[in-house]
Amino acid sequence: MTPPLALTALPQEQVATTPNPGGNALLDLVNKIGPPEWIPDWIVALHAVGAGVGILIGIVSLIAMYSVWMERKVSGHMQCRLGPMYAGGWHGWAQTIADGVKLLMKEDMIPTGADRVLFIIAPGIVLASIFGALVAFPISYDFYFARMDLGIFMILALGSTTTIGVIMAGWASNSKWSLYGAMREAAQVIAYEIPLGLALMAPLITLGTFSLLDASALQSDWFGMKWAIFTNPANLPAFVIFWIAALAETKRAPFDLPEAESELVAGFLTEYSGIRWSFFFMEEYAAMFLMSVIAAMFWFGGFESPATWALRSAGVEGGIFFGAVCFVTLVIKAFAGVFLMMWLRWTLPRVRIDQVMTMGYKYLTPLALLCVLIAAVSEAVKSLLF
């Protein structure tokens, strides 16, 4: 069992070279309690992992559900409406639950002439890949599903796997509009993966780590405000590029071309209904949250804020209360990002496919490369000066 990273003690060089065996906080916990001798190890491990998966799915579903509710409220208030007001009593808080129940009870329809197998597994692939990516999302310093040195790498790899599911859905639907949507998604994701990854390089160079937990721990100075966005001049433009690319990756307006409802009816979602449709929807909101978590972790201090700094200087470190503060800090930051995405969606018109391509290849990619260069040079200068 690895002890959680000592937050303030480790200088940067040491963090980068500390061997990290990886692990699962639940498994560590079970091992610490010490299960009876006669239970085989693999059963213990399996249960720990199963519990982890359950918690993960629960948290992510809850987040996705409340992102949907939040989107409806945000869009409502931006458009001089109220949004849902009745379900559950207080400001329609149970609206999404009611919708979920309705979607579950709907008839399971597969259009004639659809490729049944692909049509059925496509939503599964989409949802599985986004949940897989969220495995790297830590709840707090002490509680994580998987401790990975290359966490961000895994998030990006699994996050872009959703595209395969979308293309599959578009192809299998046997609808021309769906096919258009799928083709647009493929073109768009390929164009924006590159600036997304490159823009992320700037804070990675600044922080010197691929691990989400380490990245957060490294931003704990300056009263919890030594966020990467303040420590390197390249990080702010890199964040803007990352954000634009993240909008394109998550198919959010102004880049919602794959499901452009005024052009393609509903794009790749045209033939989907009921619970399968809600899988795509859940993926969209989980992906939004994931992108916001990445932004929060690598640009905006992760778990670190003046609140965590105050707790730490008061000697409260580790334990459930500190973990909860960490989690709340991260979730607030992430939901600020989600709100920004919603704000943009309900303000901007949609761009055209050739403009999307031009922007991705001609402007964002070179600019992201420039950001990487500036970040590297300024880091080198910093290490020479200080």
Place this chain on the structure above:
Amino acid sequence: MVEQTQEYKPSIQPSEEGRVLPSGEREFFFDVSTSDLEVNMGPQHPATHGVMRVLLRTDGELVTGAQPHLGYLHRGAEKIGENVEWLQYLPYTDRYDYLAAMNNNLGYSLAVEALMPGLEIPRRATLIRTICAELNRIASHLIAFGTYGLDIGAFTPFFYAFREREWIQALFEKICGARLTYSYIRIGGVFNEAPPGWLKEVEHFCDVFEEKWKEYYDLLALNHIFVMRTKDIGVITPEMAYDFGLTGPMLRGSGIDFDLRRDMPYMDYTEIWEAGAYQIPLGSGEKGTLGDCWDRFDVRVKEMIESIKIVRYCLGVIEPGPVLGDVPKVIKVPPGEAYVGIENPRGELGHYSHSDGGKVAVRCRVRGPSFVNLAVLEDLMPGTLLADSVAIIGSTDIVVGETDR
């Protein structure tokens, strides 16, 4: 998987003149011929503003051909006009351009009144007619503004436009009890007197709307993405506009200065024009080419503020008096034929009425601006992208109830 219009057989075979490569293999000749994809845009498509169908021929995202199909909302409105009495036909006119019912009532009433030389229209009735027609023009253009935003992908302006339109509808509800199909302007004047304080409320609306209008203009019309999406798209040259017989904002978007309110005046529009109360906005190619989608949109949005000016002028000169001329319960129109064209929000709405002196029209013909303006689609759409074709359909601002009647 996707239906092909022509038979499609990819064949991979050694070509006749294929070289033998140094490795000993024969060079292959790939005969992969692909045909264009035919897509039905509509009748249930969000971008067709109702139940129009456009048969698109596409090569990937590129539209290579487009053909609008009509008739999904055909109700035989003109034929009904030959079977019901003059006044009974008035509610049917509400239903062809259902976004500008006041203007339809007005056009029909004027066409019938043209056959009744003895009928005096009171001045107050004329002014209330003008106010209602112009308010309805604003409401109609607000829909055009909002739905064009929807076509381009911006949702929020639509709701703002609806908020203001709701206000206009509330005003109409107060004056005639209906929110969409008014039947308020009728042969001989208007149906009833405006309720007390109504004119004050209209003035208040004008004050608020002028403020809001600026916000909307900045939010949508000057939005960079919006401008990029609509400039240089769907360019109608002035010659084309003449050739297709376009009217209304479609024509003025191409820079042709022609407005029936000024050039073929009816009611008291000459007086308002001579008083300098309003201008006629024209497309100027400000953001791109003259006659592109942005110009047409811009003309519509600016017309709203000109309508406000007309309403203000009318509010300034209106005086108490009767609102309905001396019309019998059952109208008998003297024999004759008349054509009156008025400036509908979408262009020239012409009513041709032919009477043989009886209670029922012999012929009741309508020239719908949407129907005529729609014809240009077939020429505009080929060579654009799929998203542009939606922008072009939106910029024609058709109402399907009117194209089919």
